[in-house]
Amino acid sequence: MAPKKYTVRVDDTHAQWRYEIAGRALWGWGVSTGEFFRLCAEYVLRHHRGLKEVRRTIRQVEAEMRREKRRRALEEKQAKQEALKRWKGPGRG
Numbered sequence: 001m002a003p004k005k006y007t008v009r010v011d012d013t014h015a016q017w018r019y020e021i022a023g024r025a026l027w028g029w030g031v032s033t034g035e036f037f038r039l040c041a042e043y044v045l046r047h048h049r050g051l052k053e054v055r056r057t058i059r060q061v062e063a064e065m066r067r068e069k070r071r072r073a074l075e076e077k078q079a080k081q082e083a084l085k086r087w088k089g090p091g092r093g
Contacts, residue, residue: 006037
């Protein structure tokens with residue numbers, strides 16, 4: 001899946017100031033408005049009661065992605081071993 005860019009525009013300087021203060025209070029450093037909204041979205045995904053099924057689906061998809069990654073790594077390792085055996089020839093390792 002390719003990364004997707006979300007553009008966040010905040011025209012109100014008071015709102016910008018509030019987000020900056022919140023970012024400093026939460027994480028000890030200022031955050032860009034886009035980063036702040038990303039972190040807020042992560043928080044809502046993690047804690048909102050209405051998104052329980054969404055979290056479950058995300059966990060299932062992430063687990064499947066990890067299994068697929070491990071399977072590909074194992075296949076690559078086996079392919080490298082087979083190539084090395086063919087390169088060395090019979091009886092050499």
